[in-house]
Amino acid sequence: MPRRGGGKNDAPLRRVDMHLSAVGMATAVDDQPCFAPVGDLRPLPTEMATTWMREALYLLEVHPPDGGMYAGHSPRAVAATGYRAIGGQLDACAQLMGMKDMSTDVVSAAYMDALAVADDSARELYDRFLRAQR
DSSP: OOOOSTTOOOHHHHHHHHHHHHTTOTTSOTTOOTTSOTTOOSOOOHHHHHHHHHHHHHHTTOOOOTTOOOOTTHHHHHHHHHHHHTTOOHHHHHHHTTOTTSOHHHHHHHHOOTTOOOOHHHHHHHHHHHHHHO
């Protein structure tokens, strides 16, 4: 994850660093999935991620919009939508999502909300990747 430039506060990076340290992954190999035991390079099954996320959101009293449902890939969709909303390139977005071998048409149709508007949160999280693209 690139660092924010200009001496700006970097709360997202601090949270990632805290998580990695907390789970003992600070010395793990580069392709270690965040939510798998150290040394297990298999990604977390979507069904397990969905269950964990729904339980955590329920405890936090966060509910999906009427007719909606949170799933294991919801964070990926939110990240893709936020990155694209601030002007991120589609092919770079697919690569950041870990889907560089998938058609950008599929990535766009399945994960992005084309009507989303950029906001301060998206800029704080993803502007670092725009700079990295340049």
